[in-house]
Amino acid sequence: MSEEKAIKPTENKNAASVKRMQSAADASQYQREWFKDVHKRVSEGEPFDFVNADVPMEILRAMDIPFLVNQWWASLCSAKQMSGDLFGLMKEEGYPDDICNYCSMGLAAALDPNHAEAAWGGMPKPTIAIARYACDSINKLFELYAQEYGIPFYPIENTVPINTPDNWWKEVHYNWNEFFEKHRLDFMVEELKGLIRFLEQTTGKMFSETKLREVMDLINQQEEYYQKARDLIAKTKPAPVGITDTVPSVMIPQWQRGTKWAVESAKKFYEEVKDAVDKGIAVCPNERARLMWIGRGLWFNLGFYQYFEKKYDAAFIWSMYLGIAADGYLRYGDDPLRALASRFCGMEEFLHMPPWNTDWFIKAARENDIDGVVYLVPDNCTNAVEGSYFIVKALEDAGIPVLMLRADPVNAKKWNPKTMTEAVEDFLENRLGIEPNPDEEE
Amino acid sequence: MNHSQGKAYEELAKIYNEKETAVKRWESNNQKIIGCIGYDVPIEILMAAGYFPVQITGDSKIKTPVADKYLEIAFDASVRAQFEKIVSGKYSYLDRIVISNSSDVLIRLYYYMRQMRRVEEELLPIPLYFFDIKFSQFRSSTLYNRERVQEFIEAVQCWTGKAILPDAMENAFNVCNENRKLLKQMQELRIADEPKVTGTEALTVIGASLYMPKEEHNKLMKKFLDEAQSAQTVKGTRIYVSGTAHEDTGFYELLEGCGVHIVGEDHDLGSRLFMGPEVSPAYPVESVTDFYQTRFPSIKKSHVRERVAAVVEQVKNTGAKGAIYFIRKSDDAASWDYPSLRKGLEAINVPVLLLDKQNYNLDNKEELQNKISEFITSISNQPGRE
Ligand code: SF4
Numbered sequence: 060m061s062e063e064k065a066i067k068p069t070e071n072k073n074a075a076s077v078k079r080m081q082s083a084a085d086a087s088q089y090q091r092e093w094f095k096d097v098h099k100r101v102s103e104g105e106p107f108d109f110v111n112a113d114v115p116m117e118i119l120r121a122m123d124i125p126f127l128v129n130q131w132w133a134s135l136c137s138a139k140q141m142s143g144d145l146f147g148l149m150k151e152e153g154y155p156d157d158i159c160n161y162c163s164m165g166l167a168a169a170l171d172p173n174h175a176e177a178a179w180g181g182m183p184k185p186t187i188a189i190a191r192y193a194c195d196s197i198n199k200l201f202e203l204y205a206q207e208y209g210i211p212f213y214p215i216e217n218t219v220p221i222n223t224p225d226n227w228w229k230e231v232h233y234n235w236n237e238f239f240e241k242h243r244l245d246f247m248v249e250e251l252k253g254l255i256r257f258l259e260q261t262t263g264k265m266f267s268e269t270k271l272r273e274v275m276d277l278i279n280q281q282e283e284y285y286q287k288a289r290d291l292i293a294k295t296k297p298a299p300v301g302i303t304d305t306v307p308s309v310m311i312p313q314w315q316r317g318t319k320w321a322v323e324s325a326k327k328f329y330e331e332v333k334d335a336v337d338k339g340i341a342v343c344p345n346e347r348a349r350l351m352w353i354g355r356g357l358w359f360n361l362g363f364y365q366y367f368e369k370k371y372d373a374a375f376i377w378s379m380y381l382g383i384a385a386d387g388y389l390r391y392g393d394d395p396l397r398a399l400a401s402r403f404c405g406m407e408e409f410l411h412m413p414p415w416n417t418d419w420f421i422k423a424a425r426e427n428d429i430d431g432v433v434y435l436v437p438d439n440c441t442n443a444v445e446g447s448y449f450i451v452k453a454l455e456d457a458g459i460p461v462l463m464l465r466a467d468p469v470n471a472k473k474w475n476p477k478t479m480t481e482a483v484e485d486f487l488e489n490r491l492g493i494e495p496n497p498d499e500e501e
Numbered sequence: 502m503n504h505s506q507g508k509a510y511e512e513l514a515k516i517y518n519e520k521e522t523a524v525k526r527w528e529s530n531n532q533k534i535i536g537c538i539g540y541d542v543p544i545e546i547l548m549a550a551g552y553f554p555v556q557i558t559g560d561s562k563i564k565t566p567v568a569d570k571y572l573e574i575a576f577d578a579s580v581r582a583q584f585e586k587i588v589s590g591k592y593s594y595l596d597r598i599v600i601s602n603s604s605d606v607l608i609r610l611y612y613y614m615r616q617m618r619r620v621e622e623e624l625l626p627i628p629l630y631f632f633d634i635k636f637s638q639f640r641s642s643t644l645y646n647r648e649r650v651q652e653f654i655e656a657v658q659c660w661t662g663k664a665i666l667p668d669a670m671e672n673a674f675n676v677c678n679e680n681r682k683l684l685k686q687m688q689e690l691r692i693a694d695e696p697k698v699t700g701t702e703a704l705t706v707i708g709a710s711l712y713m714p715k716e717e718h719n720k721l722m723k724k725f726l727d728e729a730q731s732a733q734t735v736k737g738t739r740i741y742v743s744g745t746a747h748e749d750t751g752f753y754e755l756l757e758g759c760g761v762h763i764v765g766e767d768h769d770l771g772s773r774l775f776m777g778p779e780v781s782p783a784y785p786v787e788s789v790t791d792f793y794q795t796r797f798p799s800i801k802k803s804h805v806r807e808r809v810a811a812v813v814e815q816v817k818n819t820g821a822k823g824a825i826y827f828i829r830k831s832d833d834a835a836s837w838d839y840p841s842l843r844k845g846l847e848a849i850n851v852p853v854l855l856l857d858k859q860n861y862n863l864d865n866k867e868e869l870q871n872k873i874s875e876f877i878t879s880i881s882n883q884p885g886r887e
Contacts, residue, residue, distance in 0.1 A: 155836045
């Protein structure tokens, strides 16, 4: 069975990753410009929403309401190594500083008295906060966040699936109306209608069905490029790009989904991948192991992954970020609001619930000819747990070795690069039988 | 604290201490038994269909090797213990398990148990049912809940192969209403100027109702209330307990040992279990929905503001001089409420002692005792009832 290593917090020196793809660099640049523009629009009195990642932000896009995603903000603050200070503020206010670090960064930032010095000029003052009842803490965090700013908090309900149909990735793009339980879709549609009316009322902007259809179409175009890129990476040996390339190239456009820019960005990303394939460019030209990363990405230390490319010719080529973009988002059909509801009815299960996630991981591992899986199990988030026993069992039974690691991917304080690196090295050498490159040995 | 009650209490205490073993006493009733996980399963409906619903609770004294293997570290220790008891056969007499959407970890537990039944069914042969109730205080959620309640009624009828007759529904609803009414009367004795019921006794009496038929509990409750009238007056500093649910009396006894009279609590195994509107057999689906959706705010599922308002109101009603906020490790959601709750209570001059990240087995009793005693001394000069 899998090996498990406990990661103990110690001093943290994190290497930054090397950016290799132009689409990733462009996305970072775009995001900066976009954020400047958000600041400008807010200063001119436009509404601005702070939303959790699982909120159907397509509604906001269709209404042209600028918004910021809690988890993007968390990743930015982590990348800027600000999480330690922010969690200190939480503690001062009597909040816990060691749980829900990924999701509480927004609240922490709201408590920050030196806001202007925060990442990228800080978060502009929002006018509405929106979250879903996806776990017991997130609605409380958003409520408190909204209270700090004196703004309304709009919660959206969440439902639990009872049926467990097979092969969701083959069904949800076209057959979503039959695939998801009717009562769940109906309720989600009602919730979205409520949100729309609330936004219309509070912002003075009218919702347009036509615009939503356009947004949904743009998203389909964007995700189709991710599908093509995902397929290319899966079948190309050695892999043309790794997750340090794909995650930054995909994540920002995913936050910007529903825009023409996001489609262009996804296209550029696909073309870059294709170009790399055509030119024979590879993450590890002498690729000796193709690895899969399960769990949240290490925002503050993407360089971690690149270390193994160099030392072992071991490329991390699959993560859920491109994977879910390719498989989870596409929705074709005539009823954009219901299609949107179906996108959000399933996302939790696909990522976090066996058998849906286990089946999907095995499918991805097989498609990508994966040699081993490194699985980061979240220690303090009941919502992000994925059924670690079942994941490991399913993958190991399918002949794919798994290394389980426990750490918090956002809180740099709880990250010990040395122990973590040693655990992966041990896995590569002793489970996968990969010796380090002679010139890279210490 | 030495405080005694009469024979009815002794009987209730015995059932409370035996928990799932006590359930077997009623095996001769030939009723099928349903195990409930989470405190929001509409037991009225199960009772109306002829089932005997019992609560599945954890046990801080057991080891959890199977839970360690299948569940996550992030899961609350009580949930892990509940799982361990189920897979180790402690509840082998159950016909079925119904899990309510009472917390995120219970949703995960359902997913995990469902998957276990798919891949290793021999470890968990008991069928599962998930009751997806919503707690948000919105009409849309009420409508969703009504459908789930209706669906639950249909599922239960399907399990028994019989329709629930109106008489049976009426009877079950009346029994549950009476049970909640009797427990409310007990609560009155607890908060009276001359209290007759201690916190430990209240916890025991409330808890016993989860492991015995409600009709039997009602009979014992009536005797208990009678006998309690002549019990000695409870002495001690009046304290309200908020936070994580207590599955045994360990923490309450510890507090009482420090000179505390626990006048109320907001957790599922205390006053929250019986606070709420009556259920009406005339409108079974609607009133069951209303009860479970609108009763005292759930620690896990409520908004901070809702919970703070409800607790502040309760604390005022009970005349507590202070409050203790107890949070067990992994009971994360409760932690977010604390700063607001503290402010709310301090605004009515009720100081709060925070005891957070507590271990399930309370293995730091001495440390807790010191903190509690210090707190009690610090508030002894506060105005308020003793
Ligand atoms: S439990 Fe997990 S998903 Fe929920 S707020 Fe905490 S970190 Fe976020």
